[in-house]
Amino acid sequence: NAKNYLILIFLSSGILAVSFFGTFLLQSIGFTEHSASLANCLSGFSGTLGAIIGLFTVDRIGRRVLVLGSLLLLAAVNTMMMILVYYFNATKHSWIGWWFLLLFIFFLFIFSAGIGPTAWFLGAELASPGCRARMQSMSVASQYVSCFLSPIVYYPLHSSIGPLSFLVFIIPLTLAAFYFQRHLPETKGRTTEEIVAMLNADKSLFL
Numbered sequence: 001n002a003k004n005y006l007i008l009i010f011l012s013s014g015i016l017a018v019s020f021f022g023t024f025l026l027q028s029i030g031f032t033e034h035s036a037s038l039a040n041c042l043s044g045f046s047g048t049l050g051a052i053i054g055l056f057t058v059d060r061i062g063r064r065v066l067v068l069g070s071l072l073l074l075a076a077v078n079t080m081m082m083i084l085v086y087y088f089n090a091t092k093h094s095w096i097g098w099w100f101l102l103l104f105i106f107f108l109f110i111f112s113a114g115i116g117p118t119a120w121f122l123g124a125e126l127a128s129p130g131c132r133a134r135m136q137s138m139s140v141a142s143q144y145v146s147c148f149l150s151p152i153v154y155y156p157l158h159s160s161i162g163p164l165s166f167l168v169f170i171i172p173l174t175l176a177a178f179y180f181q182r183h184l185p186e187t188k189g190r191t192t193e194e195i196v197a198m199l200n201a202d203k204s205l206f207l
Helices: 002-012 015-028 033-057 063-091 096-113 115-126 132-183 192-201
Strands: none
Touching: 015 033, 015 096, 015 132, 033 096, 033 115, 063 096, 063 115, 063 132, 096 115, 115 132, 115 192
16 A cells, blocks of 8 residues: 555665665766765765755645655656766766766755655554554565665666666656555645545555
């Protein structure tokens, strides 16, 4: 259902690849090992800034807008990163790496301001009190399993198909944006009873 899909999309956004393989991705686009490590470290500040801004925007613009907006932006950023990697592999132009770094920073900012934190508490808002603890437990378990599998799966995938490995993130993000646009209710300012009633009214949400 929608509550579990939020965590699945959280894990399919590309954040685990960026977290585990940020330095490797920057090296593959032309940075030296030292400069890639430094750039990856400094890029983390954009994630911190995004999280701080998210604190103020989540109750101003609503959860639904944050989720849909960040999903579409992350899909677009992943697409542009894929194109840049493909173009770099074909031309080896060094300037491409700087554009990739800008997208890398923007990715961390958007994720941290949008779907990243929202996926955790929005799932609890969508769940009825009786199953909220179980749902949150499943969410945390899914994260740990994905953190274990990500370094095992992504690196060989990137090595075998190169820039096309970004499709692993682009496709789920795009499909999720369409799904949530249709089925995700706005929970801002609503009681648990109102949210549960809205979910029960839309039976297709649980397909």
